[in-house]
Amino acid sequence: MIRKLVRFLDQRTGDAPLLRKALRYLFPDHWSFLLGEVALYCFVILVATGTYLALFYTDSTKQITYHGPYLPLRGQRMSEAYHSVLDISTTVRAGLLIRQTHHWAADVFVVAILLHLMRVFFTGAYRKPRELTYLLGLSILGISLLEGYLGYSLADDLLSGMGLAIGYAVAISIPFVGANLGELIWHGRFPGTDAFFSRMYIAHVFIIPGIIGALLLGHLSLVALKHHTQFKTGPRATERKIVGVPTYPGQTPRSLGLFMITAGVLFLLGGLAQINPIWLWGPYHTYLSTNGAQPDWYLGWLIGALRLVPGFDLVIGRYTLVPNPFWGGALFPLVVFAFLGFWPAIERRFITHDYGYHNLLDRPRDAPLRTAIGLGVFTWVALIFVAGGLDRVQVTFDLSYTAAIWAFRVAIWIAPLVVGFGAYRVCIELQRGEQAERARKRAEQRAKALTELEVVD
Amino acid sequence: MSKAKDLLVSGLVLLVGRGRPRPPAEERVVPEAPARPGWELVALALLGLGALCAVMFPVTYGFNWPHPTQLMGASLGLAFVFIGAALVVTAKHLIVTEELEDDYPPDEHPEEQELLVQVVHESGDRLTRRRLFVLGLGGAFGALGVALVTPLASLGPVLRIAPMFESPWRRGRRLVDENDRPWKASDIEEKDFYTAFPEGADKEDLASAVVLVRLPKGRFDLPPALAHYPADGIVAYSKICTHAGCAISLYRAPMFQPDEEKPALVCPCHYSTFDPADGGTVLFGPAGRKLPMLPLTIDGKGYLRAAGNFDESVGPSWWGVRNRKPRNA
């Protein structure tokens, strides 16, 4: 029967040779190479669940009075958008499951991308000839952060509405052109007209998924064309020879199984762990706010930065050159992405002077300076991220918020140096340890050979 | 009876037995490996569980049982997990995981590169003004590109920033609450805070909402320009934080001054803290600009009215925020 199918396909498409190549394409075998796949599967779940949700969502900010089944909101004024998400969560059968799965998938999507990025960074997989692949991946990360932000803002609940106000503030804080940009996006001053929600909706369900899809296509094609990198796991794996598991039969059940398990984890979370209970927050109005409002986790680094930057607008005369939110909300993420984007070139030019092709990966210890600098920058971002939640730390653990902010303002500059230096030393020590180990083995072998010779003699 | 017995035996054989016999060993592509019937059973069991859970999903969907989201999520999620586990078991124990060797694709293709370069070069041989032509093409397409982008400007008033200064407040406008009931000065008590809007205006407008507090007369420390802004000790400030635009919904109102922090309006987003006694200066937090203050007056019937517009533009800072005072909308 398989024979019939294969014959049918080949006679009509002529790609038996291509299929043969595809089926016997090799995947180097290391668990960390599967992280990118986890991200891909999260994206598939996002598109599937998102399409379903889009069929029930209304992108209108027209105010209506609620008369639905959720009693605490009966008689409240809210937008049609919020009402539609409320309906999905309370009235549409399986609506809440799909909605929560969609939201968990977004959170886990960025977790997976980040883990994948860390693997790529610390093994030097971004080196020639994979610089483009790397840049495409970074672009996917950047645009996914925006996509997630727009997604949870579509619900027009109190928390996400506050987040949109902050996004607006960051947009207009861009020197010179900020206010114009803000007016362009919001069709006037915040909260903007109904047009804004329509734009957000179309961007979230059509424009940006299309862009991510295209970037993903490019990213995966490049990986396939140049083949995946590999660790030096044995004498067979070299810069010219790839050792791995073929697509079929080896990799297929693995990848399919990973897809199933990823989907399973996301649906289990979607059904069992409540996420973004918008009915508890209530609808957004510009004159309302709540304590403890936070953005989704992948934007936590930005709220941390916004809280840490001391209170000043950079003013010259009557011109506000740099309003405060610019440093934490715009410049900071720009610097981080610039570092990540330019790092391959920086490493090439200033550190390794290595312009060659690389299909073999480094272990982190093999590139101490890269590991040190990477961990240092990571520590910087991680501490700023933690600073975003210091108020809840005060509420839970009774540690002064104001004191902690000051402590973190200092720590975010010192800790990366300490961590970077420490990481460097650890790498060097590990390398030296291996050298010593190899020397010891060689000496033992020599000694053994000598004694054997004596015996033979 | 014996037919049933046959059926039972063959069923058992199917489940427990070895399955189809192997094909004769020819030139094999995929290497041989011993069978593992135990793991086969495990995989089959997992597939069975997965199927069961999958079937449960439409059941939990259809019946009106309590905790529907949890039941549906558990059944669907477990269905995926079990099937996935079965596939992983298959991958690790039931199929041969070959470790094959192949060539990496060549780093580059110098001959084809040469050919491409040659084709491009030779194609342009007929042109005498090659550079000008390329410039012309680039310029034309560039201009076309710019032209195609221009309709994006319709998304918003790109060049007109006057809306950024607008405010619905003006002299004599009454202050009303969320239900459009006008505020009387006697409604405003110390140690409490109130939200007010301009009568008849859009409440969602950033420049609309103000927060009202009453302070004891002796507590004020206003600069001369703002000294006449309070009305009977009542002051009004924009409710929109000048840092990032959240509503300032916290009022720190100490009961016992010697032991507690002084009164302050606080924003819950990044904890910018403003002093209502001195015109809204920033006491703590990342706000770079003081809170705009609205001058108040009390009319003949005791209602609170605005005595003018804010002393500064409302909302988060931007390039020209300090250039002009708010205009009347």
Next chain:
Amino acid sequence: MMRALAAAAVLALVLAATARAALPGSLVKQGEHLYGQYCVACHGMNGSGVVSGKEIGAGPNRDQTQQRIVAPALRGVGALAADFYLRTGYMPLQRLGLQPRRSRVLFSDRQIRALVAYVASLAPGPGIPHPHPERGSVSKGLHLFTDHCAGCHQVVAEGGYVTGAVPPPLGDATSTQIAEAVRIGPNVMPRFSPKAISNAQLDSIIRYVQYAKHPDDRGGWALGHIGPLPEGLVAWLIAGVVLVFTCMVIGKRLTSE
């Protein structure tokens, strides 16, 4: 016989009347004794309070023996405040200079009633409120709570932060305590008089706060009702861990030489 019974009845009535009359008196006296034991050091004789203009001294890091005591006057605060502070354990203060916190109540119910009676006797003041949350509406309560309270206490009453103080979560607050706190405005909390929040509105707010203790968690494990912070922890520590573990099961690890 009948006369003896009548006399006994009259005697009983008289005793009961005098006993009832004596009871408040003795309660106040008990309260005064307790006040002398536990409260006078800070709140002064007859609840006059201790306020010294310049030398405050109170502060979290100052040695308590070196601090000058300051405490508000209790005259006129009425049974309302005394009942609130004592039943929540806010008083006696755990540490001088720090925000009062809900803590283990050291007094018995009778002792509390005695102290409340004494403080109420110092000067006329508001009595203990008797709210009726069952007459309120959860929906109006949510709206009012978001308007007046959520900025500090968080929209599901999980507590929050304001510069210099910690508005507590309201999970342990009884209806009476909520009503009392709203009318007192303890520490840096605003004081909402019946003019600002009527008793009917207060009933709705209390009804909402009671609801918020066990709100509708139809989505599953509630994660504390504070939103993205614990959600992010779950994404990393549950989903992340499970998925990385799955990858490690499927793929190979680097073996050391």
